[in-house]
Amino acid sequence: MTYTICVLAGLVIGGLAAWLIASARITKSFTFKIEESERRANLAEGRASGLEATVTELRGQNQKAFEDFTKLRDQFGNENCARVKAETRLAETVQRLEEERILLDDAKAKLTDTFKALAGDTLNNNTDAFLKLAKETLDKVLTDAKGDLGKRQEAIQGMVKPLAESITKFEEHVRTIEKNRQEAYSGLTEHMKLVSTGQQQLQKETANLVTALRKPQVRGRWGEMTLRRVVELAGMSEHCDFAEQVTINTEEGQQRPDLVVQLPAEREIVVDAKVPLEAYLDAVASESEDTRKKAMARHADQVRTHMNILASKAYWSQFSKAPEFVVMFIPGESFFGAAVDADHTLIEDGLEQGVILATPTTLIALLRAVAYGWRQELVAKNAQEISDLGKQLYERMRILAEHIGDIGKGLEKANSSYxxxxxxxxxxVLPAARRFKDLGAASGAEVPLVQPVETTPRVLTAPELSGNLDDIQGTPKTGSGYATPPADDGGLANE
Structure with missing residues (x-):
């Protein structure tokens, strides 16, 4: 029986360990996919922005080409009207000349018949001469008519030739514009294909990101990563300026805020990053305006509910060094803006309950202020230590000067004794010694003369060393107003 229980316990523990390992791997995989999706989404957005600028420029060029085409088309229309008018006049002139020629031929025939009828036999002899004269007259009339027709044709050709040249240039220009338009349209088509591909890729990545963010574990991990990135951007260091996932035991059980920021003067700020986003994602994915408004209202309600839960936890009662508020971190400006637009009293109600709503921008500003406070605290602490060290050094120098003064007094006393x-x-002594030598009781060299010492030790004249220190500067104090600690003279006072 005991063996069976041990085996079952081993299987349960092994299954639990395998589940924890698999969960950690899945969370790591989702985190990597989310970061990769964000990077691809940013890259696709950059490409889409560039392609949109190119499309805008090509549209402007196409619009300009269309305007030029419209002007040339109007000009071509005007010139075409003029050409039609000239061709109409030419046709009318040719028709009139043809009618005149027909009239001349008819007149010639009638004239011939008339001459034949009138002349009869009496004019038979003069027929050849008359016909010759009539022929000459008719040839002259035809020559004049043909000359007039040639001049008119030359005048019409002079009018039509510039028009034909203008039409030819216009057709060439139109062909060039059409060629450029086709090339621009081909380039625009390629760009639109790239934009469409980028949009599809972006939509795919966005769909993957939305699917991942709908999972509470992935969304929570993403919020924690965003919070950590924001804190690091504010210039703070882990374990020095902030701590993550701090666990505390309360009467209601264990509580674990996402971040605890260390403040100067041993104070703390608690930050929570767990914000629901399901309703916001539904609002973004909705197609109708009514559905979107309802989803945004639900998003504001979810944010308010989470704010009330944070207020009920009362982190400031568990963290004795924390002020009476907790920071509710919302990892996106759009999430916060959508909630405030749907619920205008969200910020005021949060302040009344001790919950401050913060986005990445406002949290960075708050944390930078905290970091500045830390720097000021460090500067004040260093200034205090420098002040204390200066007081100690000054006191030790005073004691050393007293010892040097005692040495000088000793030297002066020794000099006087000498x-x-x-x-x-x-x-x-020397007069008696010289008498010994004069009496022959001593031999050898003379007793050397000993010169007195006229040099005296230099007297310390500084006021700090010649009088009482307390009488000169009063009771020593530090730069911050604290009383000076007992000076460590290194044992000089006892020497």
Whole structure:
């Protein structure tokens, strides 16, 4: 029986360990996919922005080409009207000349018949001469008519030739514009294909990101990563300026806020990053305006509910060093803006309950202020230590000066004793010694003369060393107003 229980316990523990390992791997995999999706989404957005700028520029060029085409088309229309008018006039002139030619031929025939009828036999002899004269007259009339027709044709050709040249240039220009338009349209089509591909890729990545964010574990991990990135951007260091996932035991059980920021003067700020986003994602994915508004209202309700839960936890009662508020971190400006637009009293109600709503921008500003406070605290602490060290150094120098003064007094006393001994030697001892030599009781060199010492030790004249220190500067104090601690003279006072 005991063996069976041990086996079952081993299987349960092994299954639990395998589940924890698999959960950690899945969470790591989702985190990597989310970061990769964000990177691809940012890259696709950059490409889409560039392609949109290119499309805008090509549209402007296409619009300009269309305007030029419209102007040339109007000009071509005007010139075409003029050409039609000239061709109409030419056709009318040719028709009129043809009618005149027909009239001349008819007149010639009638004239011939008339001459034949009138002349009869009496004019038979003169027929050839008359016909010759009539022919000459008719040839002259035809020559004049043909000359007039040639001049008119030359005048019409002079009018039509510039028009034909203008039409030819216009057709060439139109062909060039059409060629450029086709090339621009081909480039625009390629760009639109790239934009469409980028949009599809972006939509795919966005769909993957939305699917991942709908999972509470992935969404919580993403919020914690965003919070950590924001804190690091504010210039703070882990374990020095902030701590993550701090666990505390309360009467209601264990509580674990996402972040605890250390403040100067041993104070703390508690930050929570667990914000629901399901309703916001539904609002973004909705197609109708009514559905979107309802989803945004649900998003504001979810944010308010989470804010009330944070307020009920009362982190400031468990963290004795924390002020009476907790920071509710919302990892996106759009999430916060959508909630405030749907619920205008969200910020005021949060402040009344001790919950401050913070986005990445406002949290960075708050944390930078905290970091500045830390720097000021460090500067004040260093200034205090420098002041204390200066007081100690000053006191030690004073004690050393007193010892040097005692040494000077000793030297002065030794100098005085030396000079007294020299005087006694010269006045009392040396005369007796010289008499020994004069009487022959001593031999050898003369007793050397001993010179008195005229140099005296230099007197310390500084006011700090010649009088009482307390009488000169009063009771020592530090730069911050604290009383000076007992000076460590390194044992000089006892020497």
């Amino acid at each position: 000079n007294s001994a020299v005087g006694s030697m010269e006045a009392r």
